[in-house]
Amino acid sequence: MKKLVVFSGAGMSAESGINTFRDSDGLWEQYRIEDVATPEAWKRDPELVQRFYNQRRKHILSAKPNAAHLLIAELEEFFDVHVITQNIDDLHERAGSSQVIHLHGNIRLAKSSGPNAEYSTEFYPVEGSEQDLSKHFCKDGYPLRPHVVWFGEAVPAYADAQDCVQDADIFIVIGTSLQVYPVAGLIHEIPAHCSAYYIDPKADQQQLPPQFQKIVMTATQGMQHLKEWLEQQH
Template identity: 45%
Template sequence: MSKIVILTGAGISAESGIETFRAEDGLWAQHRVEDVATPEGFMRDPELVVNFYNARRAQAAEVSPNAAHKALAQLEAEYDGEVVVITQNVDDLHERGGTQTLYHMHGHLKGALCASCGHRWPAPMVMQAGDTCPSCKAPAARPDIVWFGEMPYDMERLFDHLAQADIFAAIGTSGNVYPAAGFVAEARSNGAHTIEFNLEESAVGNQFAEHRTGPASQTVRKWVDELLGK
């Protein structure tokens, strides 16, 4: 039984209206990464950070999965083999599109995390700086997001999947953020066919055996149809 491992980045959600990390006029452009996406930024100004992710949570709730999200869910449901999706995105568009086997390596907007004891729970739509942890009662609630300088989630399990992949596909990723940018080399070293879907070649594009350029809603849909023999 063949296995497909798929890594998705901001590009797959961009067509749904989620601003990419490097959007010139989006939420990220209004703040320095150091201020809103690092543990040090949260320590300096927790209110700024919490409000930033409140805005991202509200934005994500207003958009819908696009054809690429739905195509991957169809692939998982109908493919005669195993399909695993790993996402760098913190929105829930894959889930809403129907994907079942999914790893959020950078956390999730819908999650809250206690900076004191590590307890996790569903985040309210609007978090407040100083919200208390329901487990230890410390006023240390933060978004359950993996910030720069922190270890992504489930790494050991993800590398196990990469080692078993017959096909590795990266969709809408910049290739600038590690360890995800190293996934193609890991999969290739284990014999996987590697394919990149992007508007343009990524920073690690030369490591892929195959490239498909264009909007993910079109290129991913076509690829899934090919794999399913449609």
């Protein structure tokens, strides 16, 4: 089976009703990054940060996978499909994708807020949408914090993602502005023989290596557009 790797960003879930970060109606228009998504914010006001992620979780739980998530999951019949996502939602898994790497964490999980939490490998499932600082603790006694990689923190899953793309036959990038490093660097790690696509309504504004074909469409339109071609490849 050929190896097909999907690399998704916030635009992947936009048609499921989950806001992107940098579009004009995106999340960062409503919140300052420093107030909610940094280790310093957690130190300063953990209640505010917890509330922000409780809202995100509630919204994500009420959202459904869109046609693009579903198409990617269906491709497992024909390809060895791996998904690498920057999203903290679990819509790829709920669509049926079985091999998903979360570069920036998974909001359905929590972890310790103690020292070195960014490298923690012990995760706690979150029941429902609410985490409470005064009720939810990890084994070492620290309050649980969301399993999210905050700005300024290490990205421990990046090495797995690098390994994953290095022998890809087909690479499809969907709905990411490629502004967040180190993960945006993944597009330079694919092998020379790999067929590479970039699906994004703003694809024509993106500087990409010549190996990439740009598809100026939304995630659902772009995956539908590629489907016929993909069916001839396996």
